[in-house]
Amino acid sequence: MFEAAVQGLTQLMQPVPLGWLVLGVALGLWGGALPGVGGPAQLAVLLPFAMLMTPINAIAFLIGVASVGNTGNTFTSVLVAVPGGSGSQATILDGYPMARRGEAKRALSASFMASMLGGIIGAFFLFASVPILKPLIRSFGSPELFMFTIWGISMVGILSAGAPIKGLTAGILGVLVSTIGQDEKSGVIRFDIGEPYLWNGISIVLVSLSVFAIPEVIAMATRRGKVAELTPLGETGIWQGIKDTFIHWKLVIRCSLVGVWVGILPGLGSSVADWFAYAHARQTEKNPETFGTGDVRGVIAPESSNNAKEGGDLIPTLFFGIPGGSSAALLLIGFVAVGLKPGPDIINTQLDSVFAIIWALVLSQVLASILCWVFIRPAAQICVLSFHILVPLIVALSLLSAFAANFAIEDIFTLLALSVMGFIMKKYGWPRAPFVLGVILGPKMELYLWLSVARYDMGWLLHPGVIALGLLIIGTFAYPVWRDARARRAAA
């Protein structure tokens, strides 16, 4: 194995593959920074070029493009509350308030450092899991995945602190919205109001744009202000952001592990890694009441998780030939086209290529963060632009992003309708994060519950994995209660 690792690194560290890696990272960051451009859409456009390359060049290029989108996403999430992609929605909750307080540079710097460390940890787990893959993947079936969604849904309470009834109602409303469209298991087309456009359901990109981006744009336009007007934009912050990440190194590791697990389990989807990590951080960190007001931990948690997920994602893709999502599926097509043979045999026949992929992942994360640091200062100036410049730009980006979700003009109208709802939710204190989480997790919760019952009747409740996860869920609720009780006893 050591020889293969060295061979993989040697293949990658040649001028031409490195050049492709740098280009891939640059394109991946740029696509990630622009809502609606990155992710599977970008990968689909670049795939034909990659398929003409030699294997090592294709690996370097594709990994560069595919693994750094979440790093690039952070710019718009922090600076203007527009979720750059599915992996950076939770970052808005604390990143944007930090930007409004003039701490945009600190937020961005912390997120890039967390992204880099999270990505490296994810790559490490990809490497470490080689000997234990099969039992690892086989341990988690539909019942266990259902418990993960329950864990996710239970975070609604955490995200609703201050308005619990509204939060839970918003979460349930989100799950209801997620049922729109064709239900595969029954064939029923639900809530389509006679419109075939709705048979695909409503894209999560659309939902998060509507409830986060547009209401914030309305607020900015209404007060005729800037992003950073609560406090002027500070001169310092980049170094502080880096220090913050190392101060909270335990949080980085824990949230990276959350991301790795979400990636390993095909079927949970990339949108949940950041939410799981954010909620976990809020549950387990001291002084959680500052989360949501511009706490840097609220940026570090999701950003380390969503990059660690990339390594986890590659595990079923490479070692089972079974991709967990659209981006992984496109990567798989590219790998096969250049001669790789993902599947259980790849460990025996192409281990050097596997290590080339792992090394490419590590280098991509480091390179991406370095490139982003270079752009922090100019990017942060967005916070002091006047509303008459920012508002039309954000609206244009949001509409383009909404359209690019499905290339359907009807999505523009849906965006408007949901934005009205998002605006009213913000105005009357209805939590929006639980609504988004409900839309993300709803389909998976229903699917895995259905599969569990269809396959095991009610016997799935006695699966060891289900029991263990149930205890974990109870434990994650009990821990803050126990911690607070202990603090009160100590104070008394």
Place this chain on the structure above:
Amino acid sequence: MSAILSGRNLFTLFILLVFLGALVTASEWPLRASIIVLVLGVCGAGLALAQLIVDLRKPRTDKDTPRPTYETPSIETEDPSLGARATWETWAWLVGLVVMVPIVGLPVALTAFVLLYCRAHGGGWPISLLLTALVAGFIYGVYVQIMHVYWPSSWLGGLLEGIIEI
């Protein structure tokens, strides 16, 4: 009476009606499709009703509405009337933009929106034209040249095509 018919209460009532409507619709489906809607719909309706009762018994203003800790403050402005007018005006811009999309097409509507909004709110011609060029260039460069997006035809586009054919 105005406290009962406040925007807050009307929105909660709207949420309650959404859940009730979902329950009625789902009752016509096979159980396999409806079970999750029925279960969650009942819970959601119950919670919405509870929230409505809480709000009716204890009317609140925007300022003392309990908020999730992460929610940024609501619309802040020194002049309340400016706030309401500015809000309606901003929504009018958005609605106008969305209405224009099927008429002139998304690229044209967006480019025009950027130019007009910037000019109307104090931007000089240089900055307005620069922003417009930026957006138009982005749409053309990324969406047309790179992603080869298929733009749905607009009403005006269809009209012009018909005139040209004649």
Place this chain on the structure above:
Amino acid sequence: MAASSAATGAAAQDYYKGKVFTVVVASKAGGGTDTTARVVARYWGDHIPGKPKVVVRNKGVQVSAANELQHSTRPDGLTVAVFAGAGSLGPVARKAKGVRYNPLDWGIVGSVDRGPSIMILRKSAHERLYDKSKPPVTIGSVSTDREQDAIAVLGGEALGWNIKFVLGYPSSNQIYLAYERGEVDMFGSGTADIIERFVKEGHTMALLSEVARPDFKNVPTLEAVLGAKKPTGLLWKAYRSWGAGAVDKYFALPPKSKPEQLKTLRESFMATMRSPAFAKAAADQLGEGATPVNGQETYERIEAALHIPDDVIATIRTLRQKYGLPQITSKK
């Protein structure tokens, strides 16, 4: 004929030169339909006169993508959609509500048949397959319109298979994972790589093949397994008409497309299929059994798949109800 072909060729070259030719895939990225479309798209541009740039775009659910092709896509010869036969033709054949398209209106360019399905079964589940006193063999399914689902139902009716469908998996990939985890015991696949991988691991058997496959000579065919129990009458017709199994992944132009554009694309499609580069890529990514079918023959297969007698439709509906399979409707 030669002169008119030359005229078409020259005009087509002028028309397509410098343009973008879009292949819209009516499914999510990474599945069988998407992979087929991408492999074809990679080589197709070289064979279309004028060599346009070919791009691939995904469009989600089959039926909604089909509705869009019928009503919204411009018939300018620059956009072609790719469908899976089962997912797009089954609802039409069963006269399902919400279907607003008619594939017979489309310009059918051609299709790729990836090879007949082979039913994969966990060896340890084999004895349960014929013993109804034991827990049923679970079959993973995505849309239940596919030929492998039809084979399973036929096995249940004619051979007394003790089976239970577990449906709703989002994609074939998820079914393979579920099989790895022991959640399902049986599934069907036409992809040679998948079949080989599982069979090679030792605890899986290739139970039967829909029809004989040269790359899996040792696998018995369905008819061989049925033997004297092969049904006749409505059950057999229902099996044959189940999900339009004779059509795999097909390429279609929208209605009212110009005949000369259809002709150009049909010719270039078959030229692509015959090219050595495509043949190699198809063998790698789609399996050795992947076979092209020309536009006219694909159209005839679609026509046969859609004209199902009412009594056969009623039989299919009854069988679907018996095995707990959805009917695709908005009401009960």
